[in-house]
Amino acid sequence: MSRIIKNNRIVEDIWQLLKLAEGETPESVALTGEDIIFPLPVWQARKDEILSRERPIGVWIDSHEGPEAIADDLGRFTVIAVNFPKFADGRGYSTARLLRERFGFQGELRAIGDVLQDQIYFMKRCGFDAYAVRPDKDIEAALAGLTDFSESYQTAVDQPQPLFRRRSA
Amino acid sequence: MYRYDTIDQQLVNERVAQYRGQIARNLAGTLSDDELRPLRLQNGLYIQRHGPMLRIAIPYGLLSSAQLRKLADVSRRYDRSVGHFTTRQNMQLNWPKFEETPEILGELATVEMHAIQTSGNCIRNITTDKFAGVAPDELTDPRPYCEILRQWSTFHPEFAFLPRKFKIAVNAAAEDRAVIRTHDVGLELVRNESGEIGVRVFAGGGMGRTPVIGKVVRDFLPRRHLLTYLDALIRVYNRYGRRDNLYKARIKILVNALGVEEFSRQVEAEWSFLKDGPATLTDEEFDRVAAHFAPPAYASLPADDPTFNAAIAANKTFAAWAKRSVHPHRVPGYAAVTLSLKAPGVAPGDITDIQMDVVADLADRFSFGELRVTHEQNVVLADVRQRDLPDIWATARAHGLATANIGLLTDMICCPGGDLCALANARSVPIALAVHEKFDDLDYLHDIGEISLNISGCMNSCGHHHVANIGILGVDKNNEEWYQITVGGQQGNDATIGKVIGPSFSAEEVPDVIESLVNVYVEQRSSSERFIDTYKRLGIEPFKERAYAGRDRRKPAITEEGAAHV
Numbered sequence: 001m002s003r004i005i006k007n008n009r010i011v012e013d014i015w016q017l018l019k020l021a022e023g024e025t026p027e028s029v030a031l032t033g034e035d036i037i038f039p040l041p042v043w044q045a046r047k048d049e050i051l052s053r054e055r056p057i058g059v060w061i062d063s064h065e066g067p068e069a070i071a072d073d074l075g076r077f078t079v080i081a082v083n084f085p086k087f088a089d090g091r092g093y094s095t096a097r098l099l100r101e102r103f104g105f106q107g108e109l110r111a112i113g114d115v116l117q118d119q120i121y122f123m124k125r126c127g128f129d130a131y132a133v134r135p136d137k138d139i140e141a142a143l144a145g146l147t148d149f150s151e152s153y154q155t156a157v158d159q160p161q162p163l164f165r166r167r168s169a
Numbered sequence: 170m171y172r173y174d175t176i177d178q179q180l181v182n183e184r185v186a187q188y189r190g191q192i193a194r195n196l197a198g199t200l201s202d203d204e205l206r207p208l209r210l211q212n213g214l215y216i217q218r219h220g221p222m223l224r225i226a227i228p229y230g231l232l233s234s235a236q237l238r239k240l241a242d243v244s245r246r247y248d249r250s251v252g253h254f255t256t257r258q259n260m261q262l263n264w265p266k267f268e269e270t271p272e273i274l275g276e277l278a279t280v281e282m283h284a285i286q287t288s289g290n291c292i293r294n295i296t297t298d299k300f301a302g303v304a305p306d307e308l309t310d311p312r313p314y315c316e317i318l319r320q321w322s323t324f325h326p327e328f329a330f331l332p333r334k335f336k337i338a339v340n341a342a343a344e345d346r347a348v349i350r351t352h353d354v355g356l357e358l359v360r361n362e363s364g365e366i367g368v369r370v371f372a373g374g375g376m377g378r379t380p381v382i383g384k385v386v387r388d389f390l391p392r393r394h395l396l397t398y399l400d401a402l403i404r405v406y407n408r409y410g411r412r413d414n415l416y417k418a419r420i421k422i423l424v425n426a427l428g429v430e431e432f433s434r435q436v437e438a439e440w441s442f443l444k445d446g447p448a449t450l451t452d453e454e455f456d457r458v459a460a461h462f463a464p465p466a467y468a469s470l471p472a473d474d475p476t477f478n479a480a481i482a483a484n485k486t487f488a489a490w491a492k493r494s495v496h497p498h499r500v501p502g503y504a505a506v507t508l509s510l511k512a513p514g515v516a517p518g519d520i521t522d523i524q525m526d527v528v529a530d531l532a533d534r535f536s537f538g539e540l541r542v543t544h545e546q547n548v549v550l551a552d553v554r555q556r557d558l559p560d561i562w563a564t565a566r567a568h569g570l571a572t573a574n575i576g577l578l579t580d581m582i583c584c585p586g587g588d589l590c591a592l593a594n595a596r597s598v599p600i601a602l603a604v605h606e607k608f609d610d611l612d613y614l615h616d617i618g619e620i621s622l623n624i625s626g627c628m629n630s631c632g633h634h635h636v637a638n639i640g641i642l643g644v645d646k647n648n649e650e651w652y653q654i655t656v657g658g659q660q661g662n663d664a665t666i667g668k669v670i671g672p673s674f675s676a677e678e679v680p681d682v683i684e685s686l687v688n689v690y691v692e693q694r695s696s697s698e699r700f701i702d703t704y705k706r707l708g709i710e711p712f713k714e715r716a717y718a719g720r721d722r723r724k725p726a727i728t729e730e731g732a733a734h735v
């Protein structure tokens with residue numbers, strides 16, 4: 001079982017991330033395993049089947065897939081993972097804020113893909129609370145990245161009040 | 170100017186610690202060069218032709234004398250005793266050692282400076298009018314807006330990895346001296362019918378390979394909505410800007426693809442969710458920041474100083490300098506003065522450690538301890554008494570800072586080009602020096618009058634050649650340096666992109682071609698016309714014809730593509 005950072009701690013991950021292999025289609029892929037994080041196309045194609053499994057459900061969306069695609073189903077997901085195909089692809093930050101601030105998602109919001117120590121402070125601010133740090137990297141070191149900065153100027157998920165509304169107080 | 174409180178300082182200190190760790194991890198092999206690249210760029214560190222280059226942020230071009238002395242000190246201890254001011258009002262050190270860059274940032278932090286977001290695909294240094302706060306044609310001081318934007322953009326968690334770099338400029342004067350229309354976002358402070366000050370928002374301007382003049386996306390935005398609106402606008406860009414092609418990733422491409430109406434509509438739709446949220450600017454915060462820019466303790470003086478006027482009458486050289494370098498001030502008896510970093514034989518925008526110390530001393534003695542870096546790569550002392558101008562001139566002159574060429578042909582904007590920059594197609598500094606040599610007669614320069622000549626070493630257009638009356642662009646033809654020339658560009662309220670006159674020229678030809686273009690103007694001008702006015706009246710043809718007279722050009726110019734910094 002791999003380890004992830006969740007709620008500022010390193011924990012064992014109970015979820016399986018489903019990725020379509022070469023030649024597999026959302027319609028044909030086998031849904032084996034217990035707690036699965038499904039790719040968005042699989043969720044969209046086989047919603048009823050997934051619901052009938054009566055297991056907690058996870059879904060992952062890629063950087064080009066907006067949160068709008070799952071906005072109506074948020075209550076069904078225990079985990080939503082957002083993929084960062086390259087760490088320089090910053091769309092996932094907007095996705096996360098929208099999921100939290102606009103659509104009100106309360107469950108686990110997990111960053112997957114090219115997730116590295118120097119990005120997770122920003123990820124935390126945008127509403128992520130779980131990070132599947134790239135497996136070749138030191139997850140303990142990455143954990144320290146969450147606390148690179150002790151304050152922040154802007155409004156974001158972790159601190160909705162911008163500094164200027166707290167400074168005078 | 171704005172002074173850090175303990176939180177501002179702590180954030181900069183924490184940034185130094187973070188960066189130190191990143192460099193250490195890279196040296197230890199746990200952070201690859203590829204992974205380090207965007208991180209170091211967001212701290213201004215490039216790896217250039219000869220080694221690293223560090224770009225230090227000078228927020229909206231404003232410096233205290235203590236900060237400039239620190240830059241002098243850093244350039245002495247960690248570089249070759251020279252710094253280079255850029256068109257984003259920043260400073261570049263061209264010869265730092267990679268391992269020492271954390272030390273440099275540590276030094277800078279002691280004077281409330283840093284290199285945060287001076288590169289990378291994030292919100293860059295905010296720029297503004299070099300005469301902010303003192304210009305007679307100003308509606309209001311833009312600097313509090315700039316500082317509020319600096320804080321908002323610093324480590325903005327959502328916008329650290331945009332499709333491409335993002336540049337914002339602010340103008341509050343009748344005449345736009347901040348080139349806001351060639352920025353990703355240009356903000357013009359305006360007053361509406363009911364007298365309220367707000368912002369006219371331009372978006373999608375830019376230079377580079379596809380120069381575009383920005384378009385108005387919102388005519389009036391009340392001040393309190395500034396941050397929520399920009400959050401919405403940049404979110405639309407972050408989500409929908411192209412990431413598949415480096416050359417099509419700037420916001421101008423998105424705005425053009427959608428059309429400005431549709432782009433504005435999407436921004437408004439996004440904004441409807443953020444509007445009136447917690448990021449809505451409070452009057453208290455605006456006032457807190459604005460208090461840092463309160464006017465200094467001006468003396469009450471007569472509007473025209475007799476000492477200054479007498480010096481002009483008595484000394485032709487001083488008079489020529491004053492004519493070009495002294496600018497009106499909103500307070501009677503005061504002036505703003507430009508110190509030229511465009512002396513003959515010196516790379517435009519370069520300043521030595523000794524000159525930095527001299528300027529810092531001048532600022533302390535005569536200008537309330539502050540100065541500004543201009544996007545034309547000069548230095549401005551913004552609050553000097555007219556009667557001190559002869560003294561300032563004498564000191565500046567003794568240190569090569571009083572070339573009487575501000576706004577004239579040899580006040581060239583010029584990027585570092587092929588001598589230093591890894592992306593260059595051609596060198597730009599030698600061209601600037603050659604033009605300087607050709608036009609070494611100050612009387613003739615004054616006779617030619619106002620004209621802008623800008624030079625970029627490649628399509629990235631750091632030298633702003635697109636908006637110059639005469640623009641020079643380095644292009645690469647079969648590994649040879651060639652120069653494409655444009656005419657008719659201008660900055661300001663009527664910002665215009667120059668037109669290419671035809672096939673490019675060799676380096677040796679450039680000064681003669683410039684002379685030909687200038688000759689057309691000198692021969693055909695009516696008494697009050699500037700170069701640009703004559704150009705507008707005559708059109709491009711006579712300039713084109715003269716430039717190629719006696720030159721055989723069968724091969725067409727090759728326009729090279731720009732690239733991103735590494």
Ligand code: SF4
Pocket residue numbers: 584585586587590591592593594625626627628629630631632
């Ligand atoms: S214009 Fe090109 S050559 Fe000049 S500094 Fe910019 S990237 Fe380098």
